[in-house]
Amino acid sequence: MDLGNSQSVVAISFLVKNGYADIEIFTGVPGDWQRVDKVSIEGYYSWNRININSETQFLMFDLQPTSSIEIVELAVLGAENQKITIEAIVGEGIEHHQLLRLIDEQEKVEIPSTYMSETFFDEIYFVRTAENYLKLEDPYEWTHPPLGKLLISCSILISGNGPYGWRIMGVIFATIMIPVMYLLGKALLGTWIGAFASAFLLSFDFMHFTMARMATVDTYVVFFSLTSHLFFLFYFKNVLKCGWKTSVLPMFLAVLFFSLGFSTKWLVVFGFLGQLFLLLIIRFRDIIPLKESLRVKLRSLFADPFLLIFGFLVVAVLIYLAIYIPYMLTGHTFTDVIRRQLAMSNYHSALTATHPFSSEWWSWPLMLRPVWLYVSNLSGGVASTITLMGNPAVWWVGFACVILALERLIRKKDLACLFIVTLFFFQWLPYLIISRATFIYHFYVNVPFLCLATAYFLNKLWSRKWGKVLGIAYLAIVVILFAMFYPVISGSPTPNSWIENLKWLGSWVF
Numbered sequence: 001m002d003l004g005n006s007q008s009v010v011a012i013s014f015l016v017k018n019g020y021a022d023i024e025i026f027t028g029v030p031g032d033w034q035r036v037d038k039v040s041i042e043g044y045y046s047w048n049r050i051n052i053n054s055e056t057q058f059l060m061f062d063l064q065p066t067s068s069i070e071i072v073e074l075a076v077l078g079a080e081n082q083k084i085t086i087e088a089i090v091g092e093g094i095e096h097h098q099l100l101r102l103i104d105e106q107e108k109v110e111i112p113s114t115y116m117s118e119t120f121f122d123e124i125y126f127v128r129t130a131e132n133y134l135k136l137e138d139p140y141e142w143t144h145p146p147l148g149k150l151l152i153s154c155s156i157l158i159s160g161n162g163p164y165g166w167r168i169m170g171v172i173f174a175t176i177m178i179p180v181m182y183l184l185g186k187a188l189l190g191t192w193i194g195a196f197a198s199a200f201l202l203s204f205d206f207m208h209f210t211m212a213r214m215a216t217v218d219t220y221v222v223f224f225s226l227t228s229h230l231f232f233l234f235y236f237k238n239v240l241k242c243g244w245k246t247s248v249l250p251m252f253l254a255v256l257f258f259s260l261g262f263s264t265k266w267l268v269v270f271g272f273l274g275q276l277f278l279l280l281i282i283r284f285r286d287i288i289p290l291k292e293s294l295r296v297k298l299r300s301l302f303a304d305p306f307l308l309i310f311g312f313l314v315v316a317v318l319i320y321l322a323i324y325i326p327y328m329l330t331g332h333t334f335t336d337v338i339r340r341q342l343a344m345s346n347y348h349s350a351l352t353a354t355h356p357f358s359s360e361w362w363s364w365p366l367m368l369r370p371v372w373l374y375v376s377n378l379s380g381g382v383a384s385t386i387t388l389m390g391n392p393a394v395w396w397v398g399f400a401c402v403i404l405a406l407e408r409l410i411r412k413k414d415l416a417c418l419f420i421v422t423l424f425f426f427q428w429l430p431y432l433i434i435s436r437a438t439f440i441y442h443f444y445v446n447v448p449f450l451c452l453a454t455a456y457f458l459n460k461l462w463s464r465k466w467g468k469v470l471g472i473a474y475l476a477i478v479v480i481l482f483a484m485f486y487p488v489i490s491g492s493p494t495p496n497s498w499i500e501n502l503k504w505l506g507s508w509v510f
Contacts, residue, residue, distance in 0.1 A: 001059045003076065004087040009052045009059065011077045013111065016043045018128070019069035027056035044124040047113040074102050075109045081379065083111065112376055114384040115491045116163055120374040123215045127166045130156055136330050142340060143347050147263040147323050148217025166215035173223045174212030178203055181448060184230045185455050187237070188416050193462045197455035200475060204482040205394045206489045207444055210386060217264050222445050224261030225268045228254045229423060232275045239282060248305050252312050259316035263323040267445065274426030278419070351436040361431035364443035365399035367392065371439055372509050378493055385499060386491045387510035388441055393478045398450025405453050416456055424449040
């Protein structure tokens, strides 16, 4: 690379699209090169910075024979990260027009890089796999079903293969989740304030916000799970009001959205089992008083609509298998699909890997160990950092309200409390027996129930004057905390002093 004249070169940054390379670096002039260093670069759509610290007009990079890498852009940096213009670039064994593509978008290069110009955390798995599906290649990430990655593929197809294209679909799904949450709150609590509070709290929860802006699949999981619970609640209330002869369409839709969630991540099965448990409670309530033989009671237990629900589950299985059609288009057979299910099960059950930000299931509502997703240290004591955690006013208050709802359920047999408590614990307690490393984002599916529990008690207090004052003050605190923590949940460049002041607990690292 010819810089035109002698320059003080501090570093060079490579945007690695995919792969790995060992590179020898030289400065000097053609025919008289001095070796500076030998380094390795790797990643998936990530910037790699190599320090040079040399006065030179020419730079030479020799990729070793073991290298297999795709580099899509590079930048030569001077003092204070100023980009140095590259006047010419030549190479051996590479056509000139291909080399020019390494420097054809210099105006888009972000130095220092932030999440706006590269992948971070688990995006490296999901984005790469989404691209695999678009190219009909064998999927890189196979430990979860394909639907979430296929949605990211659609996002890339529509909006382009870059950070915006990877992430915009998640933003859309998270946005639609808010009116779904409103409808769920309205159906469960019956008032506008119950519905509004439910949707409001989810809107200003940190995890909902951060997950929405990541190219991972958890937002899709929670959306499908929440929508399934909404339709289930419609059916559940209709059964209580009209009996088992009511329309089963809402239950069919609940199973449909469950199947979409299950086709994204298996963990939604816990919530669906909670739905079936609630239906069985009603069924047993109807059967136990019958003065019939045990055989007749058992027959009644599995009569309609449970046979229909079993039929719905057959449809769910067919949907799940249909989601694997793109996988089969990459050259796999139906037998491979079945084997893949066994491999997925074995992977999750036998996983022994550790992670510095993993956490125990019981610690999630307390937010003892957030996940530090990303950091880029910028100049002037400023950083771009992203941490995955909940809004303390939503999570801590919400968890206390879940416990109060459990007490109220025991004491008053409240229907709304039954719904909240049952699904909350069905979606949380199974992690008690899961031995693999778990993370706070596994609790994301329960965040809507923290919101519902708090909205339940706000709804009770709203009829009193002091209750309105208390409720408005609480919602204001939720917004204030969102504004305070916005820099560390969004990646917005922020002074390190502000970031340090937000570390309320010693275990919070960001």
